[in-house]
Amino acid sequence: MSENHWDDRFDASGFLYGKKVNEFVHEHAGRLPAQARIACFAEGEGRNAVYLAGLGHEVTAYDQSQVGLDKMGKLAREQGVQVTPVKQDLTKHRVSESSNDAAVMVFGHVPKKDQPFLMENILGSVKTSGLVIVEVYSEEQLDYRTGGPPSEELLYTPTDMLHWLKGWKILHFYYGEAVRHEGEKHTGLGHVIQVLARKP
Template sequence: MTRLPAFFNSPTRSYGERPNKYLKEQLDKLTVGTILFPAEGEGRNAVYAAKLGWTVSAFDISVEGQKKATQLAENNEVKIDYQVGELQTMNYIAGQFDAIGLIYAHFPADIKSSYHKTFDKYLKKDGVIIFESFSKKAY
Protein backbone atom coordinates (compact mmCIF):
# COMPACT_ATOMS: atom_id res chain seq x y z
CA MET A 1 0.00 0.00 0.00
CA THR A 2 1.23 3.47 -0.72
CA ARG A 3 0.64 4.81 2.77
CA LEU A 4 3.58 4.42 5.11
CA PRO A 5 2.76 2.61 8.36
CA ALA A 6 3.99 5.61 10.38
CA PHE A 7 1.34 7.86 8.82
CA PHE A 8 -1.00 7.26 11.75
CA ASN A 9 1.55 7.71 14.56
CA SER A 10 0.18 11.15 15.48
CA PRO A 11 -2.03 11.22 18.60
CA THR A 12 -4.72 13.01 16.57
CA ARG A 13 -6.87 11.32 13.93
CA SER A 14 -5.76 12.17 10.41
CA TYR A 15 -9.31 12.27 8.98
CA GLY A 16 -11.42 12.64 12.11
CA GLU A 17 -14.01 10.21 13.43
CA ARG A 18 -16.90 10.87 11.05
CA PRO A 19 -17.25 8.67 7.96
CA ASN A 20 -16.39 9.78 4.46
CA LYS A 21 -19.43 11.66 3.10
CA TYR A 22 -19.73 9.66 -0.14
CA LEU A 23 -19.40 6.34 1.69
CA LYS A 24 -22.09 7.40 4.17
CA GLU A 25 -24.46 8.37 1.35
CA GLN A 26 -23.94 5.01 -0.37
CA LEU A 27 -24.16 2.83 2.75
CA ASP A 28 -27.36 4.54 3.80
CA LYS A 29 -28.95 3.23 0.55
CA LEU A 30 -27.89 -0.41 0.95
CA THR A 31 -29.30 -3.35 2.84
CA VAL A 32 -27.04 -4.24 5.77
CA GLY A 33 -24.76 -7.24 5.22
CA THR A 34 -21.04 -7.97 5.16
CA ILE A 35 -18.51 -5.36 4.09
CA LEU A 36 -14.75 -5.17 3.59
CA PHE A 37 -12.67 -2.01 4.00
CA PRO A 38 -9.19 -2.38 2.45
CA ALA A 39 -6.60 0.25 3.46
CA GLU A 40 -8.95 1.34 6.25
CA GLY A 41 -6.51 3.45 8.21
CA GLU A 42 -7.96 4.72 11.49
CA GLY A 43 -11.32 3.00 11.09
CA ARG A 44 -13.82 5.83 10.76
CA ASN A 45 -15.65 4.21 7.83
CA ALA A 46 -15.57 0.71 9.29
CA VAL A 47 -16.97 1.95 12.59
CA TYR A 48 -19.75 3.85 10.84
CA ALA A 49 -20.75 0.71 8.95
CA ALA A 50 -20.68 -1.35 12.15
CA LYS A 51 -22.93 1.21 13.86
CA LEU A 52 -25.45 0.61 11.05
CA GLY A 53 -25.33 -3.13 11.75
CA TRP A 54 -22.91 -4.27 9.06
CA THR A 55 -20.55 -7.16 9.76
CA VAL A 56 -17.25 -5.37 9.13
CA SER A 57 -13.86 -6.67 8.05
CA ALA A 58 -10.99 -4.26 7.45
CA PHE A 59 -7.27 -4.28 6.91
CA ASP A 60 -4.33 -1.92 6.55
CA ILE A 61 -0.56 -2.13 6.85
CA SER A 62 -0.50 0.20 9.86
CA VAL A 63 -0.51 -1.18 13.40
CA GLU A 64 -1.10 2.39 14.64
CA GLY A 65 -4.10 2.68 12.34
CA GLN A 66 -5.44 -0.59 13.72
CA LYS A 67 -5.00 0.65 17.31
CA LYS A 68 -6.95 3.83 16.57
CA ALA A 69 -9.66 1.90 14.72
CA THR A 70 -10.04 -0.58 17.56
CA GLN A 71 -10.29 2.23 20.10
CA LEU A 72 -12.86 4.05 17.98
CA ALA A 73 -14.91 0.85 17.70
CA GLU A 74 -14.76 0.35 21.48
CA ASN A 75 -15.78 3.98 22.06
CA ASN A 76 -18.80 3.40 19.80
CA GLU A 77 -19.58 0.00 21.31
CA VAL A 78 -19.28 -1.88 18.01
CA LYS A 79 -17.05 -4.67 16.76
CA ILE A 80 -14.91 -4.70 13.65
CA ASP A 81 -12.53 -7.41 12.46
CA TYR A 82 -9.45 -5.31 11.68
CA GLN A 83 -6.29 -7.07 10.52
CA VAL A 84 -2.82 -5.73 9.76
CA GLY A 85 -1.10 -6.86 6.59
CA GLU A 86 -1.17 -6.97 2.81
CA LEU A 87 -4.12 -8.38 0.86
CA GLN A 88 -2.32 -11.63 0.04
CA THR A 89 -1.93 -12.37 3.78
CA MET A 90 -5.66 -12.03 4.48
CA ASN A 91 -7.89 -15.11 4.58
CA TYR A 92 -10.91 -13.70 2.79
CA ILE A 93 -12.77 -16.00 0.40
CA ALA A 94 -14.65 -15.68 -2.87
CA GLY A 95 -18.18 -14.42 -2.42
CA GLN A 96 -17.68 -13.40 1.21
CA PHE A 97 -18.84 -9.77 1.05
CA ASP A 98 -22.00 -7.90 0.07
CA ALA A 99 -19.99 -4.69 -0.31
CA ILE A 100 -16.43 -3.41 -0.42
CA GLY A 101 -15.59 0.16 0.53
CA LEU A 102 -12.57 1.52 -1.31
CA ILE A 103 -12.36 5.05 0.01
CA TYR A 104 -9.08 6.67 -1.03
CA ALA A 105 -7.54 3.21 -0.93
CA HIS A 106 -4.58 3.76 -3.21
CA PHE A 107 -2.30 0.88 -4.05
CA PRO A 108 1.02 0.86 -5.91
CA ALA A 109 0.62 0.66 -9.69
CA ASP A 110 2.26 -2.76 -9.90
CA ILE A 111 -0.41 -4.39 -7.68
CA LYS A 112 -3.46 -2.17 -8.15
CA SER A 113 -5.03 -4.17 -10.99
CA SER A 114 -4.53 -7.51 -9.29
CA TYR A 115 -5.96 -6.14 -6.02
CA HIS A 116 -9.04 -4.81 -7.83
CA LYS A 117 -9.59 -8.18 -9.56
CA THR A 118 -9.26 -9.95 -6.21
CA PHE A 119 -11.75 -7.57 -4.57
CA ASP A 120 -14.22 -8.34 -7.35
CA LYS A 121 -13.92 -12.07 -6.55
CA TYR A 122 -14.61 -11.39 -2.87
CA LEU A 123 -18.02 -9.92 -3.71
CA LYS A 124 -21.20 -11.95 -3.55
CA LYS A 125 -23.35 -12.06 -6.68
CA ASP A 126 -24.85 -8.57 -7.08
CA GLY A 127 -22.38 -7.17 -4.53
CA VAL A 128 -21.40 -3.51 -4.61
CA ILE A 129 -18.06 -1.74 -4.60
CA ILE A 130 -18.20 1.77 -3.16
CA PHE A 131 -15.23 3.52 -4.71
CA GLU A 132 -14.01 7.07 -4.16
CA SER A 133 -10.59 8.16 -5.27
CA PHE A 134 -8.71 10.95 -6.91
CA SER A 135 -6.74 11.15 -10.11
CA LYS A 136 -3.52 12.84 -11.09
CA LYS A 137 -5.27 13.82 -14.32
CA ALA A 138 -6.94 17.23 -14.30
CA TYR A 139 -10.48 17.32 -15.67
Protein backbone atom coordinates in the same frame (compact mmCIF):
# COMPACT_ATOMS: atom_id res chain seq x y z
CA MET B 1 3.69 2.68 0.35
CA SER B 2 5.19 0.41 2.95
CA GLU B 3 3.83 -0.89 6.24
CA ASN B 4 6.43 1.18 8.09
CA HIS B 5 5.40 4.31 6.19
CA TRP B 6 1.79 3.97 7.33
CA ASP B 7 2.72 2.93 10.86
CA ASP B 8 4.77 6.12 11.14
CA ARG B 9 1.98 8.29 9.70
CA PHE B 10 -0.72 6.83 11.93
CA ASP B 11 1.48 7.01 15.05
CA ALA B 12 0.06 10.34 16.19
CA SER B 13 -2.44 11.36 18.84
CA GLY B 14 -5.08 12.56 16.38
CA PHE B 15 -6.78 10.86 13.44
CA LEU B 16 -5.08 11.87 10.19
CA TYR B 17 -8.28 11.68 8.14
CA GLY B 18 -10.67 12.46 10.97
CA LYS B 19 -13.25 10.25 12.64
CA LYS B 20 -16.20 10.99 10.37
CA VAL B 21 -17.25 8.68 7.55
CA ASN B 22 -16.29 9.58 3.99
CA GLU B 23 -19.08 11.57 2.34
CA PHE B 24 -19.44 9.22 -0.66
CA VAL B 25 -19.80 6.19 1.63
CA HIS B 26 -22.34 8.07 3.73
CA GLU B 27 -24.29 9.05 0.62
CA HIS B 28 -24.69 5.47 -0.60
CA ALA B 29 -24.80 3.48 2.65
CA GLY B 30 -28.56 3.29 2.35
CA ARG B 31 -28.19 0.99 -0.66
CA LEU B 32 -26.61 -1.71 1.49
CA PRO B 33 -28.82 -4.59 2.62
CA ALA B 34 -29.68 -4.77 6.31
CA GLN B 35 -27.04 -6.44 8.51
CA ALA B 36 -24.73 -6.85 5.55
CA ARG B 37 -21.33 -8.47 5.72
CA ILE B 38 -18.91 -5.75 4.58
CA ALA B 39 -15.17 -5.71 3.88
CA CYS B 40 -13.42 -2.35 4.16
CA PHE B 41 -10.12 -2.28 2.26
CA ALA B 42 -7.09 -0.09 3.06
CA GLU B 43 -9.17 1.15 5.97
CA GLY B 44 -6.42 2.87 7.96
CA GLU B 45 -7.76 4.33 11.19
CA GLY B 46 -11.21 2.91 10.59
CA ARG B 47 -13.62 5.82 10.20
CA ASN B 48 -15.70 4.13 7.48
CA ALA B 49 -15.67 0.68 9.08
CA VAL B 50 -16.80 2.07 12.44
CA TYR B 51 -19.59 4.06 10.80
CA LEU B 52 -20.87 1.01 8.92
CA ALA B 53 -20.71 -1.13 12.05
CA GLY B 54 -22.81 1.52 13.75
CA LEU B 55 -25.50 0.92 11.14
CA GLY B 56 -25.71 -2.71 12.24
CA HIS B 57 -23.45 -4.30 9.63
CA GLU B 58 -20.84 -7.01 10.23
CA VAL B 59 -17.62 -5.30 9.23
CA THR B 60 -14.09 -6.56 8.62
CA ALA B 61 -11.38 -3.93 8.12
CA TYR B 62 -8.20 -4.74 6.21
CA ASP B 63 -5.01 -2.70 6.38
CA GLN B 64 -1.27 -3.33 6.41
CA SER B 65 -0.70 -0.94 9.33
CA GLN B 66 -1.13 -2.41 12.80
CA VAL B 67 -0.95 1.11 14.22
CA GLY B 68 -3.90 2.14 12.06
CA LEU B 69 -5.90 -0.94 13.04
CA ASP B 70 -5.20 -0.33 16.73
CA LYS B 71 -6.55 3.21 16.38
CA MET B 72 -9.60 1.80 14.63
CA GLY B 73 -10.17 -0.44 17.63
CA LYS B 74 -10.03 2.60 19.89
CA LEU B 75 -12.55 4.44 17.71
CA ALA B 76 -14.84 1.40 17.64
CA ARG B 77 -14.80 1.21 21.43
CA GLU B 78 -15.60 4.93 21.64
CA GLN B 79 -18.62 4.37 19.39
CA GLY B 80 -19.69 1.16 21.12
CA VAL B 81 -19.38 -1.04 18.03
CA GLN B 82 -17.31 -4.01 16.94
CA VAL B 83 -15.14 -4.25 13.82
CA THR B 84 -12.94 -7.23 13.00
CA PRO B 85 -9.38 -6.04 12.18
CA VAL B 86 -7.18 -7.95 9.72
CA LYS B 87 -3.57 -6.94 9.13
CA GLN B 88 -2.83 -7.77 5.52
CA ASP B 89 -0.95 -6.45 2.51
CA LEU B 90 -3.80 -6.28 0.01
CA THR B 91 -1.40 -5.97 -2.93
CA LYS B 92 0.15 -9.37 -2.19
CA HIS B 93 -2.43 -11.54 -0.43
CA ARG B 94 -6.00 -12.39 -1.38
CA VAL B 95 -8.94 -12.10 0.95
CA SER B 96 -11.70 -14.71 0.95
CA GLU B 97 -13.56 -14.68 -2.35
CA SER B 98 -17.31 -14.19 -2.75
CA SER B 99 -17.75 -13.91 1.01
CA ASN B 100 -19.16 -10.38 1.47
CA ASP B 101 -22.34 -8.53 0.62
CA ALA B 102 -20.33 -5.39 -0.05
CA ALA B 103 -16.79 -4.03 -0.25
CA VAL B 104 -15.64 -0.47 0.44
CA MET B 105 -12.35 1.22 -0.42
CA VAL B 106 -11.72 4.91 0.16
CA PHE B 107 -8.47 6.57 -0.92
CA GLY B 108 -6.51 3.33 -0.96
CA HIS B 109 -3.59 4.46 -3.08
CA VAL B 110 -0.95 1.97 -4.22
CA PRO B 111 1.59 1.91 -7.08
CA LYS B 112 0.14 1.38 -10.56
CA LYS B 113 1.73 -2.06 -10.84
CA ASP B 114 -0.25 -3.13 -7.74
CA GLN B 115 -3.57 -1.50 -8.61
CA PRO B 116 -4.93 -4.41 -10.72
CA PHE B 117 -4.30 -6.93 -7.90
CA LEU B 118 -5.87 -4.63 -5.31
CA MET B 119 -8.96 -4.04 -7.41
CA GLU B 120 -9.30 -7.75 -8.25
CA ASN B 121 -9.06 -8.42 -4.51
CA ILE B 122 -11.85 -5.95 -3.79
CA LEU B 123 -14.13 -7.07 -6.63
CA GLY B 124 -13.52 -10.74 -5.93
CA SER B 125 -14.44 -10.40 -2.27
CA VAL B 126 -18.16 -9.82 -2.87
CA LYS B 127 -20.92 -12.29 -3.63
CA THR B 128 -23.05 -12.26 -6.75
CA SER B 129 -25.24 -9.12 -6.63
CA GLY B 130 -22.90 -7.64 -4.03
CA LEU B 131 -22.02 -3.95 -4.05
CA VAL B 132 -18.68 -2.21 -4.31
CA ILE B 133 -18.20 1.39 -3.16
CA VAL B 134 -14.93 3.09 -4.12
CA GLU B 135 -13.63 6.64 -4.00
CA VAL B 136 -10.04 7.48 -4.94
CA TYR B 137 -8.11 10.47 -6.20
CA SER B 138 -7.50 10.65 -9.94
CA GLU B 139 -4.25 11.70 -11.59
CA GLU B 140 -5.77 15.18 -11.95
CA GLN B 141 -5.49 15.56 -8.17
CA LEU B 142 -1.85 16.57 -8.57
CA ASP B 143 -3.03 19.99 -9.75
CA TYR B 144 -5.20 20.52 -6.65
CA ARG B 145 -2.75 19.76 -3.85
CA THR B 146 -5.50 19.21 -1.29
CA GLY B 147 -4.63 15.65 -0.32
CA GLY B 148 -3.60 12.29 -1.62
CA PRO B 149 -0.16 11.09 -2.69
CA PRO B 150 2.03 13.62 -4.53
CA SER B 151 2.83 11.18 -7.32
CA GLU B 152 0.95 10.18 -10.48
CA GLU B 153 2.31 6.67 -9.91
CA LEU B 154 -0.01 6.31 -6.90
CA LEU B 155 -3.15 7.80 -8.45
CA TYR B 156 -5.89 6.28 -10.62
CA THR B 157 -7.31 6.78 -14.11
CA PRO B 158 -10.97 6.41 -15.11
CA THR B 159 -9.95 4.20 -18.05
CA ASP B 160 -8.26 1.70 -15.75
CA MET B 161 -11.17 1.74 -13.32
CA LEU B 162 -13.74 1.02 -16.04
CA HIS B 163 -11.53 -1.75 -17.41
CA TRP B 164 -11.44 -3.47 -14.01
CA LEU B 165 -15.23 -3.11 -13.75
CA LYS B 166 -15.93 -4.69 -17.14
CA GLY B 167 -19.07 -6.82 -16.92
CA TRP B 168 -20.29 -5.19 -13.70
CA LYS B 169 -23.51 -3.17 -13.47
CA ILE B 170 -22.42 0.42 -12.95
CA LEU B 171 -24.91 2.21 -10.71
CA HIS B 172 -22.82 5.35 -10.31
CA PHE B 173 -19.55 6.42 -11.92
CA TYR B 174 -18.11 9.87 -11.49
CA TYR B 175 -14.84 11.44 -12.61
CA GLY B 176 -14.53 15.02 -11.51
CA GLU B 177 -14.28 17.51 -8.68
CA ALA B 178 -15.41 16.94 -5.11
CA VAL B 179 -14.83 18.79 -1.85
CA ARG B 180 -13.36 16.69 0.95
CA HIS B 181 -12.56 17.97 4.43
CA GLU B 182 -11.28 14.87 6.22
CA GLY B 183 -8.89 15.45 9.08
CA GLU B 184 -5.65 17.25 8.30
CA LYS B 185 -4.83 15.39 5.08
CA HIS B 186 -7.85 16.05 2.82
CA THR B 187 -8.40 19.78 2.80
CA GLY B 188 -10.81 21.02 0.14
CA LEU B 189 -11.62 20.78 -3.54
CA GLY B 190 -10.03 17.78 -5.24
CA HIS B 191 -10.45 15.49 -8.23
CA VAL B 192 -11.85 12.00 -7.63
CA ILE B 193 -13.11 8.82 -9.22
CA GLN B 194 -16.24 7.38 -7.61
CA VAL B 195 -17.70 3.93 -8.20
CA LEU B 196 -20.87 2.25 -7.06
CA ALA B 197 -21.25 -1.08 -8.86
CA ARG B 198 -23.08 -4.38 -8.53
CA LYS B 199 -21.48 -7.76 -9.20
CA PRO B 200 -23.18 -9.70 -12.00
